[in-house]
Amino acid sequence: xxxxxxxxxxxxxxxxxxxMAARGxxxxxxxxxxxxxxxxxxxxxxxxxxxxxxVAVCDLEQPAGFAAALDAAEAGLGGLDAVVVTAGVFATQxxxxxxxxxxxxxxxxxxxxxxxxxxxxxxxxLARGGGTLVVFSxxxxxxxxxxxxxxxxxxxxxxxYLEGLDHRxxxxxxxxxxxKPGFVKTSMTDGLPAPxxxxxxxxxxxxxxxxxxxxxxxxYAPPIWRWVMLVVRALPRSIMRRAGF
Amino acid sequence: MLCGxxxxxxxxxxxxxxxxxxxxxxxxxxxxxxxxYGDSSLPPPSHPVVAATPLADRILSFDGATGRLRAEAxxxxxxxxxxxLPRGFYAPVTPGTQLIxxxxxxxxxxxxxxxxxxxxxxxxxxxLRMRVADGRILECSPEEETxxxxxxxxxxxxxxxxxxxxxxxxxxxxxxxxxxxxRIHDVDRFIDGLKEAGVRWPYTMGWIDCLSRGSxxxxxxxxxxxxxxxxEAPRGLPRPRRRPSVPLVLPGWVINRWTVRAxxxxxxxxxxxxxxxxxxxxxxxxxxxxxxxxxxxxxGPRGFTQYQCVLPESAGRxxxxxxxxxxxxxxxxxxxxxxxxxxxxxxxxxxxxxPGISIALDIPIRDDTQxxxxxxxxxxxxxxxxxxxxxxxxxxxxxxxxxxxRLEEWTCIRRKWDPEGRLRSAQSVRxxxxxx
Numbered sequence: 001x002x003x004x005x006x007x008x009x010x011x012x013x014x015x016x017x018x019x020m021a022a023r024g025x026x027x028x029x030x031x032x033x034x035x036x037x038x039x040x041x042x043x044x045x046x047x048x049x050x051x052x053x054x055v056a057v058c059d060l061e062q063p064a065g066f067a068a069a070l071d072a073a074e075a076g077l078g079g080l081d082a083v084v085v086t087a088g089v090f091a092t093q094x095x096x097x098x099x100x101x102x103x104x105x106x107x108x109x110x111x112x113x114x115x116x117x118x119x120x121x122x123x124x125x126l127a128r129g130g131g132t133l134v135v136f137s138x139x140x141x142x143x144x145x146x147x148x149x150x151x152x153x154x155x156x157x158x159x160x161y162l163e164g165l166d167h168r169x170x171x172x173x174x175x176x177x178x179x180k181p182g183f184v185k186t187s188m189t190d191g192l193p194a195p196x197x198x199x200x201x202x203x204x205x206x207x208x209x210x211x212x213x214x215x216x217x218x219x220y221a222p223p224i225w226r227w228v229m230l231v232v233r234a235l236p237r238s239i240m241r242r243a244g245f
Numbered sequence: 246m247l248c249g250x251x252x253x254x255x256x257x258x259x260x261x262x263x264x265x266x267x268x269x270x271x272x273x274x275x276x277x278x279x280x281x282y283g284d285s286s287l288p289p290p291s292h293p294v295v296a297a298t299p300l301a302d303r304i305l306s307f308d309g310a311t312g313r314l315r316a317e318a319x320x321x322x323x324x325x326x327x328x329x330l331p332r333g334f335y336a337p338v339t340p341g342t343q344l345i346x347x348x349x350x351x352x353x354x355x356x357x358x359x360x361x362x363x364x365x366x367x368x369x370x371x372x373l374r375m376r377v378a379d380g381r382i383l384e385c386s387p388e389e390e391t392x393x394x395x396x397x398x399x400x401x402x403x404x405x406x407x408x409x410x411x412x413x414x415x416x417x418x419x420x421x422x423x424x425x426x427x428r429i430h431d432v433d434r435f436i437d438g439l440k441e442a443g444v445r446w447p448y449t450m451g452w453i454d455c456l457s458r459g460s461x462x463x464x465x466x467x468x469x470x471x472x473x474x475x476x477e478a479p480r481g482l483p484r485p486r487r488r489p490s491v492p493l494v495l496p497g498w499v500i501n502r503w504t505v506r507a508x509x510x511x512x513x514x515x516x517x518x519x520x521x522x523x524x525x526x527x528x529x530x531x532x533x534x535x536x537x538x539x540x541x542x543x544x545g546p547r548g549f550t551q552y553q554c555v556l557p558e559s560a561g562r563x564x565x566x567x568x569x570x571x572x573x574x575x576x577x578x579x580x581x582x583x584x585x586x587x588x589x590x591x592x593x594x595x596x597x598x599x600p601g602i603s604i605a606l607d608i609p610i611r612d613d614t615q616x617x618x619x620x621x622x623x624x625x626x627x628x629x630x631x632x633x634x635x636x637x638x639x640x641x642x643x644x645x646x647x648x649x650x651r652l653e654e655w656t657c658i659r660r661k662w663d664p665e666g667r668l669r670s671a672q673s674v675r676x677x678x679x680x681x
Contacts, residue, residue: 043303190261
């Protein structure tokens with residue numbers, strides 16, 4: 001599979017890109033920071049033991065650059081079968097309520113910019129007759145919870161958009177995979193107390209790769225979070241108003 | 246709270262990031278995967294934050310012709326081995342666990358079953374990139390900034406934060422190990438057995454029943470290994486095995502003299518009185534303990550310490566016997582007592598091994614543990630041996646100074662690079678009079 005990957009330099013994206021490279025997928029990395037991209041590319045090449053991984057700068061906060069970045073990816077790969085987006089920004093509700101500018105940025109990056117990128121991506125995949133769009137949303141988008149109101153709202157919008165893409169373009173060959181990670185121990189969540197069922201990036205990557213191969217439209221990672229969120233979604237409003245989570 | 250592998254906690258927390266340069270900017274100590282047993286990777290009381298490296302784990306380059314690898318310091322030995330074994334390369338030196346980082350391997354200057362032949366990990370390190378105490382980032386090697394290199398290898402992270410490690414991997418003929426094991430009946434025969442085995446076998450070590458007394462003192466199993474030649478090995482790669490895990494901290498009474506005695510006797514008897522030879526996968530051979538997740542929980546809520554010392558050849562053959570006799574007299578009960586013959590001293594100024602016999606054992610922490618360690622250290626000082634910092638939790642500063650004639654030279658170099666003594670750990674506060 002020829003894969004354009006936005007977010008492979010860190011966290012779950014790093015783990016997933018490694019699994020993909022190791023099993024022979026051809027990768028092209030997109031990201032903000034050139035030095036980090038090069039390092040990650042060399043790492044993937046070393047772990048795969050073959051092939052070369054191209055890179056291009058692409059900043060989620062600069063939508064004007066999306067077209068050029070995806071051009072570079074398509075040219076570098078000589079095609080395009082899949083686009084993976086794991087990049088995003090996170091902050092807890094407490095932090096965002098003190099920092100309106102950062103709050104605006106979270107909403108912009110995690111919803112508007114990500115959706116805009118996905119629009120570019122899905123157009124190119126459809127132009128080629130189809131392909132897979134894998135985007136990391138979050139269980140935070142399933143039900144509003146006090147610690148992640150703003151972040152969750154952005155992710156809720158993203159999840160709904162991906163569902164819309166699936167409904168609208170499935171017949172034309174577009175496969176969307178909406179990944180909903182639960183709490184995963186990465187640098188993004190560093191410092192936060194880990195709840196029960198907290199996942200590890202490598203474990204998440206394995207679950208996600210299986211879902212990509214099966215063309216599963218929604219995947220929870222670790223899988224137990226499907227059941228956790230089932231319960232959370234069923235809780236009455238009176239409990240959500242009183243609970244701390 | 247943070248703790249070492251022995252599960253004795255201190256106040257502190259880790260900060261993790263993929264960007265080691267940024268992470269180490271103001272750090273006083275780095276920590277890898279936390280497999281050192283004592284307080285080497287724990288922060289000093291006044292600065293209870295450590296920079297945790299495992300997220301910085303990228304391979305930066307690998308030369309398939311020479312085996313030269315360069316990687317970020319947080320790369321785990323397990324990832325390294327699993328990536329390169331299929332290509333015919335393995336770590337040149339590996340200790341008993343692969344759940345450690347390259348940076349940690351350099352800082353502890355780890356050794357393994359092949360020390361008698363291949364020395365410590367530091368002997369295979371060609372270059373380090375590090376951030377020193379004044380904030381500068383520079384590189385050192387056996388040829389460049391040699392003093393800093395020698396002080397950093399085995400220097401427990403106290404000379405600077407290791408960002409990248411360049412080393413030479415060993416080429417291996419297949420992906421399987423030929424392992425041989427046999428019963429040995431007492432400690433003197435063990436020492437002879439290790440020396441003899443070391444001539445033909447690159448990997449040797451022994452497990453000793455340290456509770457056996459009298460004529461049985463030091464009975465155990467001698468293990469030998471080498472990489473299988475291509476015509477001896479099955480096709481295909483060994484599969485990584487699923488790991489059972491100790492799910493919770495067992496009560497402190499589970500490991501006691503009686504259960505340990507029973508375990509040791511059974512372990513010894515299970516091995517039939519003949520030489521066993523078989524083909525095993527490398528992970529089972531090198532890392533038997535990694536097979537059980539969280540095995541350190543077995544030792545109960547008070548945790549345990551591992552005592553490891555090397556008794557030099559100059560102390561004569563009786564030194565190991567004297568050590569075991571002292572141990573049994575003082576009631577130290579350990580299921581895991583490992584004996585290894587060590588080769589030449591390494592390049593690191595505080596590197597642990599030197600020619601002689603290394604003995605390592607677990608000591609569940611009880612009220613008398615400090616006394617026991619004091620008594621063992623007294624003997625080690627008398628025999629002119631030393632202890633292994635990566636295991637240590639209880640050694641007193643005076644004993645350490647007495648064991649370590651190289652300490653002065655190392656301290657001089659350390660002070661040159663860190664005049665304010667900014668880089669420090671809970672261990673250096675305890676042992677080296679660093680400011681808390």
